[in-house]
Amino acid sequence: MRLPGLIDPHVHMREPGATYKEDWASGTAAAVAGGFTQILAMPNTEPPVVDGASLAHTVSLAEAKAHCDFAQFLGATAENVHQTADCADQSAGLKLYLDQTYGPLRLESLDLWKAHFLAWPKDRPLVAHAEGRSMAAAILMAALTDRPLHLAHVATREEILLVRAAKEKGLKVTCEVTPHHLFLTSADLPGGRGEVRPRLGSDEDVRALWENLAVIDCFATDHAPHTAAEKDCPDPPPGFPGLETALPLFLTAVSEGRLTLEDVVLRMSDNVRKIFKIPTQPDTWIEVDLDAKREITAEGLYSKAGWTPFEGWQTRGCVQQVVLRGETVFQHGKVLAQPGFGNRIR
Ligand code: NCD
Ligand code: ZN
Ligand code: ZN
Numbered sequence: 001m002r003l004p005g006l007i008d009p010h011v012h013m014r015e016p017g018a019t020y021k022e023d024w025a026s027g028t029a030a031a032v033a034g035g036f037t038q039i040l041a042m043p044n045t046e047p048p049v050v051d052g053a054s055l056a057h058t059v060s061l062a063e064a065k066a067h068c069d070f071a072q073f074l075g076a077t078a079e080n081v082h083q084t085a086d087c088a089d090q091s092a093g094l095k096l097y098l099d100q101t102y103g104p105l106r107l108e109s110l111d112l113w114k115a116h117f118l119a120w121p122k123d124r125p126l127v128a129h130a131e132g133r134s135m136a137a138a139i140l141m142a143a144l145t146d147r148p149l150h151l152a153h154v155a156t157r158e159e160i161l162l163v164r165a166a167k168e169k170g171l172k173v174t175c176e177v178t179p180h181h182l183f184l185t186s187a188d189l190p191g192g193r194g195e196v197r198p199r200l201g202s203d204e205d206v207r208a209l210w211e212n213l214a215v216i217d218c219f220a221t222d223h224a225p226h227t228a229a230e231k232d233c234p235d236p237p238p239g240f241p242g243l244e245t246a247l248p249l250f251l252t253a254v255s256e257g258r259l260t261l262e263d264v265v266l267r268m269s270d271n272v273r274k275i276f277k278i279p280t281q282p283d284t285w286i287e288v289d290l291d292a293k294r295e296i297t298a299e300g301l302y303s304k305a306g307w308t309p310f311e312g313w314q315t316r317g318c319v320q321q322v323v324l325r326g327e328t329v330f331q332h333g334k335v336l337a338q339p340g341f342g343n344r345i346r
Pocket of ligand 1: 012198
């Protein structure tokens with residue numbers, strides 16, 4: 001079965017700064033192996049991507065190493081309100097961290113949120129990590145400044161109902177949900193391996209996400225690789241790898257009748273392209289085997305994380321082949337594209 005190349009609007013590549021967790025080559029190899037032909041990278045690297053110089057530096061690293069097409073987000077800070085718009089055309093969008101998570105980027109004051117909401121061009125993607133009450137405040141800010149806002153990794157019942165209510169009011173909000181928030185609860189992964197932001201929810205949260213599938217615009221992996229050793233330490237960093245397991249999990253849900261293939265393609269390609277204004281790729285598609293039965297295991301994954309929260313899960317459906325701009329870049333379980341084959345999207 002042929003599907004369009006998938007687009008992941010939320011991945012962490014860790015380069016520059018933490019290439020032992022992931023780099024542009026390993027992360028985009030994982031993307032291709034997972035059926036993704038375009039990815040958008042988050043700015044919470046070390047140093048973070050917050051201005052023209054850091055954006056140009058990160059993009060140059062990516063251009064040398066990427067196996068798939070990519071764009072890089074800018075991160076909002078207390079200092080860069082008046083510089084971000086100049087980089088809007090070269091970036092995936094502007095990312096606002098409104099709650100504590102991994103990395104140094106966090107915007108504390110409402111004044112600062114508002115300044116960024118106003119300064120960033122209305123026709124360029126604005127994305128917020130905003131949980132619970134912060135999400136309510138971010139939606140209000142989008143309404144007050146009359147601009148579109150995309151909400152990252154919606155995870156709870158109250159959040160998805162909030163997004164639904166905002167959409168019913170006609171507000172220009174869109175949202176994404178991760179595979180881990182759709183398939184796991186906090187009971188499934190106790191301890192450091194289960195640390196992720198937003199935290200894994202309850203059965204009730206997971207049920208509410210599935211019941212409100214119509215409210216979910218995109219599935220995004222939030223591929224946030226940290227090594228197994230780091231996850232097993234006393235103070236584990238939050239985040240799960242996810243690029244290589246997302247499509248098999250969603251195809252399994254299709255085989256169980258919980259989703260349709262159209263549901264998947266809409267949320268992993270069409271809607272992402274529309275919301276993030278991503279150009280189409282000529283001669284690009286993936287070939288999936290809907291019947292293939294596999295067991296998820298960390299062994300053989302391209303990500304440097306070296307573990308997966310879905311270890312031992314039985315899946316139905318896998319990626320057989322990925323064709324990017326006419327070239328077969330993945331086949332028989334192997335990434336074939338050379339590093340640097342990936343192009344910048346912006
Ligand atoms: C992400 C990371 O590790 O960069 N961690 C996470 O738990 N999701 C940061 C983020 O997406 O908030
Ligand atoms: Zn986040
Ligand atoms: Zn993230």
